[in-house]
Amino acid sequence: MSSSTLKPGSNARPTAECCSAGRTRASVSTWFTGLIRLLLSILREIFDESAYARFLARHSISSCPNAYAAFLREHGTAKARRPKCC
Amino acid sequence: MKKSIRTLVWLGVSILGALALGTIALHRGEEINAMWLVVAAFCAYALGYRFYSKFVSAKVLALDAQRATPAERLDDGRDFVPTNKWVVFGHHFAAIAGPGPLVGPVLAAQFGYLPGTLWILAGAVFGGCVQDFVILLFSVRRDGRSLTEMAREEIGVVGGFVAYAAVISIIVILLGAGALIVVNALKSSPWGVFTIAMTIPIALLMGFYLRHLRPGKVLEVSFLGFILVMLAIWGGQWVSQTPTVAPWFTLTAPALAIVIIVYGFAASALPVWLLLAPRDYLSTFVKLGTIGLLALGIIVLRPTLHMPPLTRFVDGSGPIFAGKIFPFAFITIACGAISGFHSLISSGTTPKLIRREPETRMVGYGAMMAESMVAIMATIACCVLQPGIYFAINSPAGVVGQLPESAAATISSWGFPVTAAGMHALAQAVGEQTLFNRTGGAPAFAVGMAHIFSSSLGGQAVMAIWYHFAIMFEALFILTVLDAGTRVGRFMVQDALSHFWKPLGRTSWYPSILATSALIVAAWGSFLWQGVKDPLGGINSLWPLFGICNQLLATVALCVATTIIVKMGKARYSPVTLVPLVWLVAVTFTASWHKIFDPNPRIGFLAHARQLASSATPSHEMSRLIFNDRLDAAVAGVLVCMVALILLESISVWVSVVSGRMQARVREAPFVPTRFAAEEQG
Numbered sequence: 231m232s233s234s235t236l237k238p239g240s241n242a243r244p245t246a247e248c249c250s251a252g253r254t255r256a257s258v259s260t261w262f263t264g265l266i267r268l269l270l271s272i273l274r275e276i277f278d279e280s281a282y283a284r285f286l287a288r289h290s291i292s293s294c295p296n297a298y299a300a301f302l303r304e305h306g307t308a309k310a311r312r313p314k315c316c
Numbered sequence: 317m318k319k320s321i322r323t324l325v326w327l328g329v330s331i332l333g334a335l336a337l338g339t340i341a342l343h344r345g346e347e348i349n350a351m352w353l354v355v356a357a358f359c360a361y362a363l364g365y366r367f368y369s370k371f372v373s374a375k376v377l378a379l380d381a382q383r384a385t386p387a388e389r390l391d392d393g394r395d396f397v398p399t400n401k402w403v404v405f406g407h408h409f410a411a412i413a414g415p416g417p418l419v420g421p422v423l424a425a426q427f428g429y430l431p432g433t434l435w436i437l438a439g440a441v442f443g444g445c446v447q448d449f450v451i452l453l454f455s456v457r458r459d460g461r462s463l464t465e466m467a468r469e470e471i472g473v474v475g476g477f478v479a480y481a482a483v484i485s486i487i488v489i490l491l492g493a494g495a496l497i498v499v500n501a502l503k504s505s506p507w508g509v510f511t512i513a514m515t516i517p518i519a520l521l522m523g524f525y526l527r528h529l530r531p532g533k534v535l536e537v538s539f540l541g542f543i544l545v546m547l548a549i550w551g552g553q554w555v556s557q558t559p560t561v562a563p564w565f566t567l568t569a570p571a572l573a574i575v576i577i578v579y580g581f582a583a584s585a586l587p588v589w590l591l592l593a594p595r596d597y598l599s600t601f602v603k604l605g606t607i608g609l610l611a612l613g614i615i616v617l618r619p620t621l622h623m624p625p626l627t628r629f630v631d632g633s634g635p636i637f638a639g640k641i642f643p644f645a646f647i648t649i650a651c652g653a654i655s656g657f658h659s660l661i662s663s664g665t666t667p668k669l670i671r672r673e674p675e676t677r678m679v680g681y682g683a684m685m686a687e688s689m690v691a692i693m694a695t696i697a698c699c700v701l702q703p704g705i706y707f708a709i710n711s712p713a714g715v716v717g718q719l720p721e722s723a724a725a726t727i728s729s730w731g732f733p734v735t736a737a738g739m740h741a742l743a744q745a746v747g748e749q750t751l752f753n754r755t756g757g758a759p760a761f762a763v764g765m766a767h768i769f770s771s772s773l774g775g776q777a778v779m780a781i782w783y784h785f786a787i788m789f790e791a792l793f794i795l796t797v798l799d800a801g802t803r804v805g806r807f808m809v810q811d812a813l814s815h816f817w818k819p820l821g822r823t824s825w826y827p828s829i830l831a832t833s834a835l836i837v838a839a840w841g842s843f844l845w846q847g848v849k850d851p852l853g854g855i856n857s858l859w860p861l862f863g864i865c866n867q868l869l870a871t872v873a874l875c876v877a878t879t880i881i882v883k884m885g886k887a888r889y890s891p892v893t894l895v896p897l898v899w900l901v902a903v904t905f906t907a908s909w910h911k912i913f914d915p916n917p918r919i920g921f922l923a924h925a926r927q928l929a930s931s932a933t934p935s936h937e938m939s940r941l942i943f944n945d946r947l948d949a950a951v952a953g954v955l956v957c958m959v960a961l962i963l964l965e966s967i968s969v970w971v972s973v974v975s976g977r978m979q980a981r982v983r984e985a986p987f988v989p990t991r992f993a994a995e996e997q998g
Contacts, residue, residue: 271403272402275404275406277538279532279533279535284397285394288394298531302527302588311804312665312800313661313801313804314414315411315414315655315660315661
């Protein structure tokens, strides 16, 4: 709601400002939550947690020491062949 | 945003960038604030990304938003996975960010802050970012092919062989130079040695925790590992101050070299999950945190640069490494400006994660910009030191003298005042016995970083903690590269040997594992040993050799890129990769010539060998030094000849295509429309 739609002298103006501030807070909060989620996704990918989750989904199994050992066998070879940059 | 406002914003960025560059380039005789470097860098990257990378995307590469990537077409949930572009960006940055952008700029600062800064900015915007971007896209269009495979398919058999040889050479020399940096940072430092030694049981513990206690919880265990490492740093102070314990961890350079060689062999032969993977996670965790912290520290504290823009050593008489700005500044700073090694990452895992073709621009070009910013931060970290301190730390005993007083007098005579008492006080403040002759760049970077952090967080009282945190960070970083590099080199040797005898290629057959591990460790170990025994500090010969190898690999990558652009029928746009290629050929070939044939014994390997042969009585030690010089000359010569071959083969292809003698045809995967475009529209 823009302020140009409000009637002069009505008490709607502070409410509109309040709504606008609330919306801003909500959008900042959404943006911030999205940012945190994104950062976590990046970290999960870098630290191979996502790769493990995909492995579990692909084989339809749940996480356990044996599942992780199987993941390491599959993923470890590829990881070891990856050069680390200078 | 309206077009006129956008134009005004970009005009403002251009003016601000020009002002910042003018300030850092034209100020003489007075100190400037580090923020000018940061502003110049941000503006250069913003303009480069907005305009140059967009031009490359649209005109040269013609990125196609409708074309399915291999991550979509070959999606197997394992190697090929369509991934969010920011996630791929983070993953790619974590893979390309190594110790190179931290060490190279510190060494190149002997010329002053200006040459390195200008090369980092121009090299990245017009060279490094373009290389990473185009190689990434070409790999995406070829189902994630590696650089060596693309070289073989697009240029020829020689191209493929040269790319393979360049990769293995660079790995070996990189590991030798990296290990030498660690040795120089940790020699006679019980605190540093204890901290790094503790990272091994911490990594083993992490491996056990991950495998048996909390499978797959890598972030959690990395955080726990980080806490344990911080405790190890704190405990290191107690170790260094306890007379009965300190001698166990006080090691000479040769002793440390042997320990690192044994460690490298063990790390290569042990199962990945036990040591390599957890160390990699720990190193990445510390790396990302420290880079972020350093960026925050510089922006919040805005330190002043004490290093002049240009020093007297632009004439080639530098104490850290000998040689003039051209070509040596350009091979000393590779990562951060342009690094051939990145082309291996851009044609490795990353292309298999790209969801949409246009995202290659942000991932390839953008991540290299972030890496370049790390190099700018390293420049700032060492240039906030007083130049006398910087040279006292980085100059080898063979140049400035063994005794603190003589070293201080020599450095002061260059116009950079420093006193033995002042250096002793600084060493005490950071918990070291001495900071003289700590060549390699890591200690100078650590002192600079500790100086920046201690200005606000904890003051002088915790400077020693910050210093050892920085040393731990760099050593951990380099040792992780050492683990991974030894193993990658081992696999490459096994692949090559399997052509002669199949069992040698089996990665699970222990005789083959041990033999090939020993071969790779012996190769980089010999370079390390050579550096440790070198009276000029080792870095003087090893780092330029590493820089030459790295830039030669970039030459190979740019040959591949230019060939593909020409074959795409876009020869008129080939200067995008051809100009950086010509520059790199000029730099690497000139540098190689100097390193082999220069009559100055501090520069030329052969002149140094002749000087040794004529000036000393023959001994076993002397014979080995002479042999090492000749070996270095031969390595540089062979690499240059191989790259000359690939260059000639590439030129032949370009001429054939342009003259119409060869059909312009690239070997891309067939076009398949992407389903993601429709999903996004729907």
